[in-house]
Amino acid sequence: MVNLNFGEIILWEMMGTAMLTLLGVGVVANVVLKxxxxxxxxxxxxxxxxxxxxxxxxxxAAPAGAHLNPAVTLGVALADADAKMGGWGNFPAYLIGQIVGAFLGAVLAWAAYKLQFDTHDEPRNTRGIFCTGPTVPNYLWNTVTEVIGTFVLVAWILLSPGAKVGAGSIEFGNSALGYAAVAFVVIGIGSSLGGPTGYAINPVRDLGPxxxxxxxxIKGKGSPEWNYSWVPIVGPLLGGLLAGLLYLIVT
Incomplete structure (x- = not known):
């Protein structure tokens, strides 16, 4: 990671997370809207x-370490035993950039599909385009699902063979694939573990949108369902915490 100041970390994480949610919310809109x-x-x-x-x-977001996810930032902060993230001092910069970027990306996705939102015949059912929700509501077990999915993601990032963690950055073990390797991990998590909750595995990916x-x-839209919103925040953070602790134990 390039040596960045607080504001530069915010900017790179914001741009990366905005692109993440623009394309992520966009693909769901493409599938759901009529x-x-x-x-x-x-x-x-x-x-x-x-x-x-x-x-x-x-x-x-590579110049800032390409976190895009507070659960990843938490896991990296724990795994970075030398506290090269500035003794956690840069954690707020990552979080600010990620939240703002996730919100902006979702707004851009809506703008791209505005005409489809306006003509969709079930506007009350459009919340799922933006954020996650359980197929069987049980907040405890829904949280467990998110913990497990996020643990898989962050544990892979930290523990894949040859991975190096330090200075707030991540060097993946599979250098041939680079960041594309993460795409396959996310696809695998979604295919295997995403069915119960829609696999947020990222607090800001859910909260920002x-x-x-x-x-x-959005005309006729339904409720954002704030009563569930804490699950895709707490679950991923716990998953990232557990992955960071596992890294400290086995390395």
Whole structure:
């Protein structure tokens, strides 16, 4: 990672996370909204879209370490035993950039599909385009699902053979694939573990678009369901924490 100041970290993380959510929310809109070429494209198309949204976002945010996700930032901070992230001092910079970027990306996705939102015949069911929700509501077990999915992601980032963590950055063990490797991991998590909750595995990926959904002028939209919103925040953070602790134990 290039030696960046607080504001530069915010900027790079914001741009990367904005691209992540623009493409991620965009692929769900393409599948869900009726008057699109991707309508009814299915769960696999959504998984692939989100996976490569991570690849694009991480590639852009590479100068800041390409976190895009507070759970990753937490895991890296724990794993960086030398405290090269500035003794956690840069943690707020990552978080600010990620939240603002996630909100902006969701707004841009809405703008790209505005006409389809305006003509969609089930506007009350559009929340799921922006943020996650459980297929069987049980907040405890929904949290467990998010913990497990995020643990897989962050543990892979920290523990893949040859991976190096330090100075707030991540050097993946599979250098041939680089950030594209993360895309395949995200697609795998979505295909295997995403069914129960929609696999947020990233607090800001859910929170930023949920805020955007609450404020955007979508005609006839439903509730943003704030009562569930803490699950895709707490679950991923716990998953990232556990992955960071595992790294400290085994390395």
């Amino acid at each position: 008057k699109t070429l991707g309508n009814n494209g299915g769960w696999l198309l959504i998984n692939i879209g989100w996976g490569f949204a991570v690849f694009v976002g991480a590639s852009i 949920r805020i955007a959904y609450a404020v955007l002028p």
